[in-house]
Amino acid sequence: MKKKIWISIGTIAILLIIGVVYLLHSWGVFATSFKEANNDTLEVKQQPLPIPPLLEDKNPDSNKAEFEITAQEGSMEFFDGTITKTRGYNGDFLGPVIRVRTGEEVSVKVKNELDESTTLHWHGLEVDGENDGGPHNEIKPGETWYPEFTIEQPAATLWYHPHQMHKTGKQVYEGMAGLFIIEDEVSDSLNIPKDYGVNDVPLVIQDRRFDKEGQFDYELGMKDSIVGFEGDTILVNGAVNPYLEVPQGMVRLRILNGSNGRIYNLEFSNKQAFYQIASDGGFLEESVKMNELTLGPGERAEILVDFSNLAKNETVELLDQGINFMSFVVSKDSDKEFIVPEKLTTIEKIEESKATTTRVFNFQGTGSSVSINGEQMDMDRIDEEVKLGATEIWEVGNFTGQTHPFHAHGAQFQILERDGNPPPANESGWKDTFLVAPGENVRVIATFKHKGIFMYHCHILEHEDAGMMGQFSVE
Template sequence: MLKKKIWIFIGLFVIVFIVGGGLLLYSWGVFATSFKKANNDTLVTKQQTLPIPPLLEDKNPAPNKAEFEITARDGTMEFFEGIITNTRGYNGNFLGPVIRVRTGEEVSVKVTNELDESTTLHWHGLEVDGENDGGPHNEIKPGETWNPMFTINQPAATLWYHPHQMHKTGKQVYEGMAGLFYIEDEVSDSLKIPKEYGVNDVPLIIQDRRFDGDGQLDYELGMKDSIVGFEGHTILVNGAVNPFVEAPQGMMRLRILNGSNGRIYNLKFSNGQEFYQIASDGGFLEKPVRMDSLTVGSGERAEILVDFSKVAMGETVELQDQGISFMSFVVNQASDKVYSIPEKLTTIEKIDERKATTKREFNFQGTGSSVSINGVQMDMDRIDEEVNLGSTEIWEVGNFTGQTHPFHAHGVQFQILDRNGNPPPDNEAGWKDTFLVKPGENVRVIATFKHEGIFMYHCHILEHEDAGMMGQFLVEP
């Protein structure tokens, strides 16, 4: 304990110098950005209803089997009136379709790369072996097809997929390459909650983007972007700027993904109304958690139930981040069903801390191009941690930097034990594959490692990941 306190003191001491220099670089970044020709105020928003990603067709009619086809390709979008923006997407111009499967299904996905550069496709939150995980080792070269196959062996959840190409994850995600991955099971079937896809069960992929004066996506990273991660001036939802939803005067289920490269959102409704979080990254919570705001870091997901029954017909409620509205719910439909908040959602078997055979520490350090975990940067030829297949471990993630970082590990779902020795908030009491770690904070998590292979752990600020704030762990018998 004394040794840890000494390291924390040293870390905080170092932060003083890092932050001092960082502030100078940050100020220059702000100055430089203000003189770029990008000025989103000159671009006229194309007002539209919220786009709903299509459900991807399952091409295998056999029971307990599913087969999908995904193509990564270039595209164009009209984010602003009369302006065509170059983009990338899966099976379309921007983002990708929703893949929906069931627990127990054997799944095959043929992923074809029609881009002019290599890419990968990572199943964020899915518990699979390393060969099918889609990390940087699973490179798909231009013109090639990758065919991962796996069995779904985890509960109902809202996951997602995105590229994980070494040093290019941030750029490729920013250009539009991301999509949602739904798992359903008997529990989700039995719950009396909204389930009509795109009507009262609505996905919200929230991302921020920066556009230049010609309306093109601007991913020229300055010093500020390298230090804090990329943050844009315009927030998109499902690929649309300031969209609106025609909402029923009743309950809606919103499946929220923070698909931004680095931004942390603090979400609230403009009328101040409360809502209930029912699921986190890896599936349903044991019971709904009443909230009036929701913080989600890059890569995190949350499902919420929001009841518009007390909103007058014809009124508009806006979803906001830090008080700034970026999408609207226009309540103009009578609800054909009446829902109530379930008292219980599911049962989560807590992992006994006494079962842990190993404890590991992972510390976020550095800033800008010097970011690291445990003092080292990512090396594809180096295995940083070796984990026994089937073992239960406690990982303690510390933050010795001056900013908040989201920690993510592939192929596994965690349970949070505590934050600085205190129990996690109720909405973090379920399964998590991504979690925020504030400056000076230590977060202890526990997990059982069920799949073999090489996996990544990293900061999910994509600019930090690309700069080397990432490591590898090998799971084997």
């Protein structure tokens, strides 16, 4: 009896601590401005938005694309006269954009020039487990990994990043991430902006903390372990406070929330509407008019923004919860007129009657005790066994006090319900990552087409590293 009493008291104490932390977090007590973090000696001037280069295909004249990626140490001048130690792919920070087509065979030479092991995970790509790049695909220092796969999914904006066991958060934080873009006949046919870097622009949004010497500060405190890492400075494509010169017309933005733990609520300073045309796994069936876009860690969205009603040299800011972190400057006439498509593509809905199994995944715990279904990640344990070709319904519940993004490898999902209600229109397409609010239950459906061992986890990287992850096999 005494043991049960002490367990109850301990549980109550933990819940009280969690509650206090979340209240303080929501009231902004933990939030620090750039100068409050002892960074007032660091200065930054507004600069043009860097555009990640397209990675060269080493074999452009065949149906097999061949790429080379090197994980390497680097350095960046985020602030005037201050050099920050970083990591990146084929460069100092972040990585080039890999662009391929549906049906294309792809091979990648991935070399690790870091002083520690890493992996390279293709987030959102439907491939077999041996080529997925999860923690089982470890690349030791000085070694090279040679994944090969065929693109078997529609046009989409995906991304790649490390997935090293217990070190994903730190390696992504240091700069290791890049976009992976798929094109197909549908994307070719749509009358939407397609001039990469001009009116079709990637925005990799991440937050960071810097110490007074201008180095990354990734020392995790209590709040970071509980709610995930959140920085006081937002980077876009690796730049602080950038601006983008845009034509006086339609612009397509491919947005990635590449942050470790921050959820963004994006809107424009002039409150103008925009149209979401794609989610994680590709185009929506119809464009969705919106004024605000919420993206959890790992989620992507493509949006169309019409700047034709703005005057030349007029500036509009992109805001997160009212805070400006980049600007758009209308600088020139548009070369072409675009109209927001009413119909984008056709998505074949997966019927619930096709599902042979329903599985339940519950987010639980906090801090170092986070788990899914009461279990923490064990590389030697398979948590779920899925039959190859099976269609399944997964129910994801949240029994914690904060919102978690759920991500699974090797498949794209369709959201059936959120607490018994249909998903919002901008979540009606393909999703590989989706937010689950406290107390919420989200039902999704997918067909598993590739063999291997795959991960499912919270995409708050500090939670993933702490064990809020499991693995399933498809055979």
